[in-house]
Structures are given as structure tokens and as C-alpha cells.
Amino acid sequence: MELINPFKPTAGMTPPVLMGRESVLEDFSDGLLEGPGAPGRLMRITGPRGSGKTVLLTELGEMALAKGWRVVNVVSDEDMCDSIVRQLRAPLRMKGVKVGVTLPVIAAELDAGLLSEDATFRELFERAVRKLTDSGAGLLITLDEAQNADRDAMGTIASCVQLMIRERQNVALVFAGITTGVLDLLNSKSLTFLRRAKSEELANIPINEVSRALKATIERSGLSIGDNALSAMAAATEGYAYLTQLVGYSVWRTARRHADVSLQINEDDVERGIAAARKEYGSAVLDTALADLTLPAVEYLFAMCEDAGASATGKVAERMGRSTADANSYRRILIARQIIESTATGYVAFSLPYMREHLIANRGRIFARYGL
Numbered sequence: 001m002e003l004i005n006p007f008k009p010t011a012g013m014t015p016p017v018l019m020g021r022e023s024v025l026e027d028f029s030d031g032l033l034e035g036p037g038a039p040g041r042l043m044r045i046t047g048p049r050g051s052g053k054t055v056l057l058t059e060l061g062e063m064a065l066a067k068g069w070r071v072v073n074v075v076s077d078e079d080m081c082d083s084i085v086r087q088l089r090a091p092l093r094m095k096g097v098k099v100g101v102t103l104p105v106i107a108a109e110l111d112a113g114l115l116s117e118d119a120t121f122r123e124l125f126e127r128a129v130r131k132l133t134d135s136g137a138g139l140l141i142t143l144d145e146a147q148n149a150d151r152d153a154m155g156t157i158a159s160c161v162q163l164m165i166r167e168r169q170n171v172a173l174v175f176a177g178i179t180t181g182v183l184d185l186l187n188s189k190s191l192t193f194l195r196r197a198k199s200e201e202l203a204n205i206p207i208n209e210v211s212r213a214l215k216a217t218i219e220r221s222g223l224s225i226g227d228n229a230l231s232a233m234a235a236a237t238e239g240y241a242y243l244t245q246l247v248g249y250s251v252w253r254t255a256r257r258h259a260d261v262s263l264q265i266n267e268d269d270v271e272r273g274i275a276a277a278r279k280e281y282g283s284a285v286l287d288t289a290l291a292d293l294t295l296p297a298v299e300y301l302f303a304m305c306e307d308a309g310a311s312a313t314g315k316v317a318e319r320m321g322r323s324t325a326d327a328n329s330y331r332r333i334l335i336a337r338q339i340i341e342s343t344a345t346g347y348v349a350f351s352l353p354y355m356r357e358h359l360i361a362n363r364g365r366i367f368a369r370y371g372l
């Protein structure tokens with residue numbers, strides 16, 4: 001059997017085993033079955049960078065496709081309404097459609113030709129949804145990077161979806177984004193409808209589940225692993241989706257080198273693989289997150305490092321020798337940059353695993369950037 005690294009440490013790439021998402025998938029699948037107005041048909045997915053939001057949107061899209069629904073994926077950096085219209089007007093692509101595509105869906109193809117070019121977004125959207133519903137299918141819109149979404153476009157889409165739900169048509173909307181940014185978005189006055197969306201916050205994946213998935217993935221790829229090596233590997237991921245793939249990838253690659261002698265991943269492979277994964281993670285993710293911060297923002301982060309868990313914002317200000325108001329302005333910047341998050345009123349914590357360790361280990365190098 002040819003040995004091919006099965007792990008996918010790349011943004012947006014579906015992992016070999018989707019870990020820890022059973023309940024979200026179930027909520028959504030129930031939503032599809034339950035009919036118009038079901039809570040699972042309006043969902044918001046939030047979590048920090050690399051927690052698996054995009055991958056989850058893809059998975060929900062596949063579920064909808066399998067039920068014969070039409071799926072339209074949009075990202076906030078394009079003109080969202082325009083993108084939806086273009087996708088609805090395009091002929092249904094069969095590529096990527098895996099299971100159970102039924103004939104009515106194809107028959108329900110939006111005959112956009114009958115609608116004039118200047119038909120409004122609302123007209124096109126409603127027409128598509130009604131046609132799909134009439135044929136026993138429905139329309140799912142997935143919207144990624146929602147924290148950057150244009151408020152007006154979001155409002156237009158939300159109001160069309162709301163209207164269609166009221167008409168008992170088959171429509172679903174799932175939007176995903178960084179937690180704080182999405183909460184900000186929902187505070188816009190015109191978007192109150194979206195606050196009803198079922199919230200799925202992508203918390204860390206339980207380590208025993210990571211462990212099971214790593215083992216299954218490794219064994220399917222033709223290698224094997226003992227219990228101690230496996231538990232060290234799983235623990236190093238901290239249950240953070242991106243690290244499950246990066247650690248998996250690096251450990252697998254280390255073990256691959258001795259595949260002619262042994263197909264078993266040993267503890268030494270794990271140790272070296274984890275070290276390589278941490279290094280890559282440090283430069284690709286953590287350093288990138290820290291780039292172009294002002295000196296006081298960096299000082300804020302180092303002031304947080306003194307706490308093992310969440311930090312009290314008052315304490316941080318004190319350590320920095322600044323007023324609370326002054327420190328709060330840096331806190332806001334750091335939250336907006338998704339480096340830290342508020343865990344309770346007056347408390348903050350790092351959003352990404354190993355940030356504290358990274359800061360401490362690279363203190364000299366980081367301050368050197370500011371001539372210190």
C-alpha cells in the first residue's frame with residue numbers, strides 16, 4: 001500500500017475525520033427534516049481562527065446537497081447579493097454532488113432566462129426558493145467570514161430569508177465567523193432577525209475524541225501507533241482543530257521516514273513531530289497574529305502572561321503602569337485582532353492555544369522589533 005499523508009493542515013480543507021461536530025450536524029439535519037421555521041435552518045457558527053468554521057460550512061452544505069437541496073456559498077469579501085444571484089443563475093454543477101440528487105432538483109433549475117437582467121435580488125431569490133420548495137427541495141445559503149460582512153447586504157439577505165420562512169418555504173441560512181466580530185454584526189439594528197439564529201460556538205474538541213480520530217486516520221493510512229505515543233500526540237493538539245491536523249501531519253511525516261523498517265509511530269516520532277508542528281504553528285499562526293502590533297499592545301499581552309488562566313483587566317492595567325481607560329484601548333484592539341477574547345466581564349484570555357508559551361519563549365525577539 002502506498003503511504004500518503006492523510007492529514008490536512010490547510011485552511012478550509014476538510015480533514016480525514018471530522019472531529020467533535022456531531023451535535024451541530026445533528027441540529028442541522030433535524031432542521032432540514034423538520035420543515036420551514038425549524039431552528040436548525042438558521043444557524044450561526046462562531047469560533048477563533050482555525051477552529052474549523054469553514055470546514056463545518058462545507059460539511060453542512062454536503063448534507064443539504066445530499067437531501068437534494070441547492071447550496072449557494074458566499075464569502076463576505078465579495079458582493080454577496082451579486083454572488084448569490086450569479087450562482088442561482090448558473091446551471092447546476094453536478095461536480096461535488098455525491099449522493100441522492102433527485103430529478104426534481106434539476107427540474108427546479110432556476111430558468112433565469114425568463115427573468116429580466118434587472119430583476120431585483122429579492123425577486124430572483126424568492127423565485128428560486130419557491131421553485132425549489134415546489135419541487136420538494138430547498139435553498140441553503142452559507143456565508144463565511146461573517147464578521148466582515150457588509151451590513152446592508154447582510155440585511156437584504158436576512159430579510160429575504162425571513163420573508164421566505166414566513167411563507168413556509170424551504171430555505172436555510174448558516175453564517176460563520178470570528179466570535180466577537182459576529183456578535184458586533186448582530187448588534188446592528190437592521191439585523192435583529194439574525195439574533196435568533198441557533199448559536200454553535202466551536203469549543204475545543206474533547207481530547208479523547210481527538211485521540212480516537214487520530215488513531216483511525218493513522219491506521220487507515222497504513223501506519224500504526226501505540227497508546228502512549230497516541231495520548232501524547234492528542235494532548236499536544238489542545239483540541240484545537242487546526243493543530244489536530246498540523247500535529248497529525250508532522251508526526252506522520254516523521255514516522256514515514258522509517259517506514260521501510262517499522263510502520264509503527266513511536267514516541268520519538270511523536271516528540272519530534274510535535275516540535276516541528278509547534279514551530280510551524282508559531283511562525284505561521286502566532287507570529288502572523290502578532291505582526292504589526294504597537295508596542296503597548298504587545299506589552300498588554302506580556303502583562304497577561306503572568307496569569308496561568310484568564311487575566312483581570314484591572315490587574316493587566318496595573319502591571320502595565322497605565323490607567324484602566326488607556327489599557328482598555330489596547331484591549332479593544334487586541335480583541336478586534338482576534339488575539340485575545342473577553343471570557344467574562346473584566347476578564348480576558350488568549351484566543352489561540354500556546355500563545356502564552358510562544359510569547360514567553362520569544363520575548364527577546366519580539367521586543368527587539370521595537371528596538372528594545
Ligand SMILES: Nc1ncnc2c1ncn2[C@@H]1O[C@H](COP(=O)(O)OP(=O)(O)OP(=O)(O)O)[C@@H](O)[C@H]1O
Nearest residue numbers: 010011012015019049050051052053054055241242
Ligand atoms: N472538525 C474538525 N476535525 C478535525 N480537523 C478539523 C476540523 N475542522 C477543521 N479542521 C482542520 O482545521 C484547520 C482549520 O479549519 P478551517 O479553515 O475550517 O478553520 P476556520 O475556523 O474557518 O479558520 P479561519 O477563521 O482562519 O477561516 C484545517 O486544517 C482543517 O482541516
Ligand SMILES: [Mg+2]
Nearest residue numbers: 012053054144
Ligand atoms: Mg475559515
